[in-house]
Amino acid sequence: MxxxxxxxxxxxxxxxMNNVNVVYTPWSNLKKTADMDVGQIGFHRQKxxxxxxxxxxxxxxxxxxxxxxxxxxxxxxxxxxxxxxxxRNEKKAQIQEMKRKEKEEMKKKREMDELRSYSSLMKVENMxxxxxxxxxxxxxxxxxxxxxxxxxxx
Numbered sequence: 001m002x003x004x005x006x007x008x009x010x011x012x013x014x015x016x017m018n019n020v021n022v023v024y025t026p027w028s029n030l031k032k033t034a035d036m037d038v039g040q041i042g043f044h045r046q047k048x049x050x051x052x053x054x055x056x057x058x059x060x061x062x063x064x065x066x067x068x069x070x071x072x073x074x075x076x077x078x079x080x081x082x083x084x085x086x087x088r089n090e091k092k093a094q095i096q097e098m099k100r101k102e103k104e105e106m107k108k109k110r111e112m113d114e115l116r117s118y119s120s121l122m123k124v125e126n127m128x129x130x131x132x133x134x135x136x137x138x139x140x141x142x143x144x145x146x147x148x149x150x151x152x153x154x
Contacts, residue, residue, distance in 0.1 A: 004052040005061045015057065024050040 004022040007014070014020045029049065031042040043049050114120070 001052065002061055002065060004054050005058055006065055008054045009057060009062050018056055020054045022052045022054060024052065 007022050008020050009015055011020070025043060025048050029044050031044050033042070036042070
């Protein structure tokens with residue numbers, strides 16, 4: 001309600017009139033088309049519009065608000081530049097994170113491909129010949145020794 005009184009007091013025409021309607025709506029609800037006059041607006045959704053009626057000027061409210069008034073003159077260009085820099089840094093960090101994840105996924109994929117491939121099996125030191133090996137040649141002697149031990153135990 002205080003804000004509506006302040007709007008009425010700061011209005012050129014409204015401060016001279018009684019029963020002034022102050023309209024509040026989010027900016028996204030404002031509708032402006034090319035065929036509208038200067039200063040004329042419409043609304044996309046009427047349910048988002050809030051109308052407050054201010055009957056008379058109440059000096060008590062206005063004086064209280066004037067005491068707490070703080071007027072700033074910010075350097076808008078510097079603030080915009082700072083905000084843009086922060087946004088760029090955030091975007092850069094997101095891109096680096098995506099690249100890091102992508103590299104990690106590629107590394108995992110390469111490891112999985114390595115495990116699935118036969119390249120590790122086809123190394124010379126892992127290969128054996130289908131020719132008779134020394135172990136196979138010693139097999140009959142081994143069998144004979146086991147049979148002898150088995151007979152001795154019985």
